[in-house]
Amino acid sequence: MNTPSIFDTRIATLALAGLNGAVWGLVVSILVGSGLALLTGLELRPLLGPSMVAGIGCGVVHAGLRRDDFGWRTVPSLASAGVFVVLVLALSLGRPYAVMMGDGLLIWLIALGLATLCTQWAIMASQHPIRFGAMNRFRRERAMMLSLRAFGFVFFGAIVVLPLYVMVMTSLKTQQALLANPLNLFPSFEDGLLEPFRSYIELFQVYDFGRYIWNSALISVATVVITLLFAVPGSYAVSRLNFPGRSTLSRSILMIYLVPAIVLVIPLYAIFAKLGLRDSLWGLLVVYPATTLPVALYMLQGYFRGVPAELEEAGLMDGCSRLRVIWSITLPLSVPALASVSLYVFMIAWNEFLFAFMFLDDPKMFTLSRGVVSLDSSEVPRQHLMAGAVVSTVPIVVIFLWAERFMVQGLTSGGVKG
Amino acid sequence: MTVAQPSAGDTPLVHKPGRLSRRESRLAFGMTLPSVFMVMAIVLFPLLATFWISVKPIELADLRAPEVRAREQVRGDATAAGDEIILRYKLRNSSRDKEVLSVRLSDVVPAGLTPSGLDARCQLAVDRVLSCDLGDFEPGQSETLDIPVQASQGFIDNPVNAKDSDVSVSGSSVNPLLTTELTLDNFRRVFAVREFGTVLWTTFVYTIGGTAGALILGLFAALLLNQSFAGRAVFRGFLLYPFVAPVIAAAFTWVVLLDPFSGSLNALLMQMGAVDAPINFFGVRSVDVQIFGLTVPVPMALSVVIAFEAWRYFPLSFLFILARMQSIPQDMYEAADMDGASPFQKFWALSLPQLVGIMAVLFLLRFIWTFNKFDDIFLLTGGNAGTRTLTVQVYEQAFALSNLGAGAAVAVLVFVLLAVFATIYFRAMPEEEGL
Incomplete structure (x- = not known):
């Protein structure tokens, strides 16, 4: 390696740093501008041009001064931040983010400070492998890699946080307030401390969401129990016992698992309508376990295969029956797998939408999914819909946080479904 | 997938005699039977029924059985005990196109009235229950049944309103699902229209775009998380949220976020000067974008729906790819470091070849699931603005247009295509990826 490359010249190094600076100048100004706007509701408009040029300046100065390792508080690393501040103020005529110093000194300072800090941090984090005048391919690519990595964190952070933030905040704001200023997501406490939570209160008082939570919980837990009752013996037999047709059965599990609900919904609708199972939770209690059964069988048979057969054989030699062996040897060893399967099945049942939507018409029988969809009408204010979304999300997120290990395990072993 | 091949643990320690192995088989059948039965009833049977319905001329309204309705009234004035008046039943087949067979009326004759002459088709039981066999009713047919009755003094003093008691009418009708009337109209209606090509095209663009998007985002996320840093576990959990x-919740959040009037994203774009007017992300079929002077139509709603798909399902690809990455032996990278390989070289020459297998499997698997997806598009756009995929078309035909047969015809196509993809998946899947 280390063949002198045109990309390793000083000019090329500065160009790379300039490009990096330009990207970060833009990214940071968009992020700080929209972030502060969404958090404070103030009219902040990031000036992209000045931010980009200031970013270039910052990157170039940082790279140009970086001949050797130096730390965070030393003069050369602060010089690039200084260049950024000077450039952005000069080019935006003293009003980055379109806020004058006089409009609100505090927000002006916060926006400028935050932008400087973030740009400087990103440049330092991504350009620290750079040695001006002593570049090589490794250093160059490392810098690019670090820059991409920092961008990755910002990107994934943004695409997860933004919807989450918007969901929670819009449930606390009226539609009129949102129409007036869609950027001001901060709840208004002017009419009383409880006013923003009115949508939640009405959800439970007017729209009967307490009942929906109960229905959903009941259905989901019952689905887990029924699925396990069927899947544990079934998957054990498929993974451990010899019987004719075993491999066919094992292979068809995944096949069946791939059949989508939408293909089944028409006949099930017709049959359930005839049998009077529509509009009852019983109908769902038949369908949910049946649709989660293949995935549970699939996950459990994989796990049972991994349980050492010697342990079971020892039990058999000691005179235990097969069922006794399953009950006192295999199942206790499989508690983590059972937990993962249970959580995964619970999640599927809790989040299920199609069957609940097709089968349930009577508001007394609604599950949460069905209840939230019923709020999606022009007669119901938007904040109620979002409050419903929050209410349906919270339990599953709480369970996730509480048992993350099992949940992730469930997602990876059952994730062939989605 | 791990196909059931007897592994080391399955071979019995002692060679079992036939009786034991028969007992094992019996036990195994007993253990698997409930599951097999359940899957048969709720998955395989409806699957076959979908094929059946797809060749039946059947509409949503046909599911409601036709019935004969009856009204009961007392005609005539009784002034003295023993006067003859008429108890009249008016019956009508409420269905306009289906007949009701062997209609049977039964009613309790109101107190104080004694039938004096009975219609030949009727009988009176001791407990005053009148029952009549009225035969078959043509579609829309109505009939009046008059029973002459003698009023008693009690009835005249205190007339009973005949409507107070319910008349029960039973009858059987042909279940339209069970007739042998077959038709190919459903397939013609669905496939022989211009729209069908668009739907098929949309389906594939959506499926490939959503799958590839989720896979690329997943790979990127896995690369980020394959290094240790403070708060890594938290960040990983956080990425699984979508x-x-x-x-x-996810779909409505996107709808609210991208709303043209009250959505924050449009407001942000406007404030930054990126757009002049708010964009109706889920409502516009396509927008023209100028690239180097060329005007290129970009499908708007479809792109956003694909973005949603990539956003919602990247966590799955991310988990699988990360798991695979962490099983790559580290000494390989150490050797590469000794040889002075650059970061990108290591990625292209070492990591990527190790990940190609899992990515291919994930692509096929995600392809199948994205192809199957209904909820997401249905909730985001309802299948409008050029986002109608085959699965949404099933719903549209069967329930929005109330033509169950046509919906089932689309569902049959969905299943057939799915079977093709699944076959490819099982053929192409390398054993060692363990999926």
């Missing part, structure tokens, strides 16, 4: 959240 997949763990209920689809209704």
Whole structure:
């Protein structure tokens, strides 16, 4: 390696740093501008041009001064931040983010400070492998890699946080307030401390969401129990016992698992309508376990295969029956797998939408999914819909946080479904 | 997938005699039977029924059985005990196109009235229950049944309103699902229209775009998380949110966020000067974008729906790819470091070849699931603005247009295509990826 490359010249190094600076100048100004706007509701408009040029300046100065390792508080690393501040103020005529110093000194300072800090941090984090005048391919690519990595964190952070933030905040704001200023997501406490939570209160008082939570919980837990009752013996037999047709059965599990609900919904609708199972939770209690059964069988048979057969054989030699062996040897060893399967099945049942939507018409029988969809009408204010979304999300997120290990395990072993 | 091949643990320690192995088989059948039965009843049977319905001329309204309705009234004035008046039943087949067979009326004759002459088709039981066999009713047919009755003094003093008691009418009708009337009209209606090509095209663009998007985002996320840093576990859990959240919450959040009037994203874009007017992300079929002077139509709603798909399902690909990455032996990278390989070289020459297998499997698997997806598009756009995929078309035909047969015809196509993809998946899947 280390063949002198045109990309390793000083000019090329500065160009790379300039490009990096330009990207970060833009990214940071968009992020700080929209972030502060969404958090404070103030009219902040990031000036992209000045931010980009200031970013270039910052990157170039940082790279140009970086001949050797130096730390965070030393003069050369602060010089690039200084260049950024000077450039952005000069080019935006003293009003980055379109806020004058006089409009609100505090927000002006916060926006400028935050932008400087973030740009400087990103440049330092991504350009620290750079040695001006002593570049090589490794250093160059490392810098690019670090820059991409920092961008990755910002990107994934943004695409997860933004919807989450918007969901929670819009449930606390009226539609009129949102129409007036869609950027001001901060709840208004002017009419009383409880006013923003009115949508939640009405959800439970007017729209009967307490009942929906109960229905959903009941259905989901019952689905887990029924699925396990069927899947544990079934998957054990498929993974451990010899019987004719075993491999066919094992292979068809995944096949069946791939059949989508939408293909089944028409006949099930017709049959359930005839049998009077529509509009009852019983109908769902038949369908949910049946649709989660293949995935549970699939996950459990994989796990049972991994349980050492010697342990079971020892039990058999000691005179235990097969069922006794399953009950006192295999199942206790499989508690983590059972937990993962249970959580995964619970999640599927809790989040299920199609069957609940097709089968349930009577508001007394609604599950949460069905209840939230019923709020999606022009007669119901938007904040109620979002409050419903929050209410349906919270339990599953709480369970996730509480048992993350099992949940992730469930997602990876059952994730062939989605 | 791990196909059931007897592994080391399955071979019995002692060679079992036939009796034992028969007992094992019996036990195994007993253990698997409930599951097999359940899957047969709720998955395989409806699957076959979908094929059946797809060749039946059947509409949503046909599911409601036709019935004969009856009204009961007392005609004539009784002034003295023993006067003859008429108890009249008016019956009508409420269905305009289906007959009701062997109609049977039964009613309790109101107190104080004694039938004096009975219609030949009727009988009176001791407990005053009148029952009549009225034969078959043509579609829309109506009939009046008059029973002459003698009023008693009690009835005249205190007349009973005949409507107070319910008349029960039973009858059987042909279940339209069970007739042998077959037709190919459903397939003609669905496939021989211009729209069908668009739907098929949309389906594939959506499926490939959503799958590839989720896979690329997943790979990127896995690369980020394959290094250790403070708060890594938290960040990983955090990235799973789009997949763990209920689809209704995620979809409605996007709808609210991208709303043209009250959505924050449009407001942000406007404030930054990126757009002049708010964009109706889910309502516009396509927008013209100028690239180097060329005007290129970009499908708007479809792109956003694909973005949603990539956003919602990248956590799954991310988990699988990360798991695979962490099983790559580290000494390989150490050797590469000794040889002075650059970061990108290591990625292209070492990591990527190790990941190609899992990515291919994930692509096929995600392809199948994205192809199957209904909820997401249905909740985001309802299948409008050029986002109608085959699965949404099933719903549209069967329930929005109330033509169950046509919906089932689309569902049959969905299943046939799915079977093709699944076959490819099982053929192409390398054993060692363990999926």
